[in-house]
Amino acid sequence: MVFAGGERIEFSASVIHYPYGEIIGMAKLYFKYGAMGSSKSAQALITKFNYEERDMSVWLIKPSIDDRDGADLIRSRIGLEARARVITPEEDIAEAYHAAGRHDVIIADEAQFFTPEQIDQLRTLVDEEELPVLCFGLRTDFLTHFFPGARRLMELAASLTEIKTVCDCGCKATVNARIDENGRIITEGDQVLLGGNDRYVAMCHRCWKRRIREQRI
Ligand SMILES: [Zn+2]
Numbered sequence: 001m002v003f004a005g006g007e008r009i010e011f012s013a014s015v016i017h018y019p020y021g022e023i024i025g026m027a028k029l030y031f032k033y034g035a036m037g038s039s040k041s042a043q044a045l046i047t048k049f050n051y052e053e054r055d056m057s058v059w060l061i062k063p064s065i066d067d068r069d070g071a072d073l074i075r076s077r078i079g080l081e082a083r084a085r086v087i088t089p090e091e092d093i094a095e096a097y098h099a100a101g102r103h104d105v106i107i108a109d110e111a112q113f114f115t116p117e118q119i120d121q122l123r124t125l126v127d128e129e130e131l132p133v134l135c136f137g138l139r140t141d142f143l144t145h146f147f148p149g150a151r152r153l154m155e156l157a158a159s160l161t162e163i164k165t166v167c168d169c170g171c172k173a174t175v176n177a178r179i180d181e182n183g184r185i186i187t188e189g190d191q192v193l194l195g196g197n198d199r200y201v202a203m204c205h206r207c208w209k210r211r212i213r214e215q216r217i
Contacts, residue, residue: 024132025132027127028132028133028157028159029123029156029158029159030132030134030135030157030158031135031137031157031160032134032136032161032163033137033138033160033161033163034139034162034163034164034165035138035139035165035174035202036176036200037077037165037173037201037202038163038164038173038202039076039077039078039163039165040136040138040163041074041077041080042076042078042080044107044108044109044134045074045076045080045081045082047107051105051107056105057103057104058105058106058107059100059105059106059107060084060085061084061087061108061109062086062087062110063086063087063088063089063111063114063118064088064089065089065110065113065192071086074109091118092118092121093122093125094121094122094124105131105133106131106132106133106134107136108122108133108135108136108137109137110136110137111136111137111153112137112138112139112147112149112150112153113192114135114149115149116151116152119149119152119153119156135153135157137150140174141176141192142176142177142178142186142191142200143187144175144205145191165202167202167204168203168207169203169204169206171206171207173202174204175204177201177202178199179199185208185211185212
């Protein structure tokens with residue numbers, strides 16, 4: 001697994017790169033996207049830790065649509081966890097931020113589930129409050145189409161970083177395949193499935209297509 005931020009350690013006036021997670025001083029909208037299992041939540045939490053270690057306050061947020069780990073918990077597979085402010089689809093994030101009080105940075109997990117309007121609100125916070133806003137999330141759904149929030153992030157983010165992970169074949173995984181309880185790849189259904197028993201496996205596009213073909217035989 002390759003972590004964004006890389007093996008390189010650089011120091012400059014505005015940006016410090018750590019091997020895992022990073023401190024970013026520039027007021028920009030960042031989108032750090034990757035497939036399922038690419039350690040996005042872990043990186044979000046490590047980044048939060050890095051800021052707090054420097055006495056900087058972090059406003060940690062997540063959309064309410066994702067409730068796998070309880071309403072307000074961000075939990076990574078390697079055991080890190082933290083409580084976040086949960087944002088409902090109807091909420092104005094800028095208003096919620098002002099109500100929460102001044103912070104040095106905003107970190108968002110599962111950012112693909114914000115509405116496009118909410119991504120615009122985050123962009124406004126970057127511009128008007130001169131805040132770095134770091135969004136971690138998926139780019140595409142189980143049928144390879146953009147999540148609306150991810151599309152808006154692609155349009156508005158000043159910095160795009162792909163957090164890479166690999167398919168079983170060794171190629172880069174880009175597809176978040178939805179798998180049923182029998183291990184078959186599901187190719188129809190709603191973009192967001194709540195409460196189902198299905199799970200997701202990151203794989204390369206070629207393996208995804210091959211497995212769908214083989215299922216039809
Ligand atoms: Zn593959």
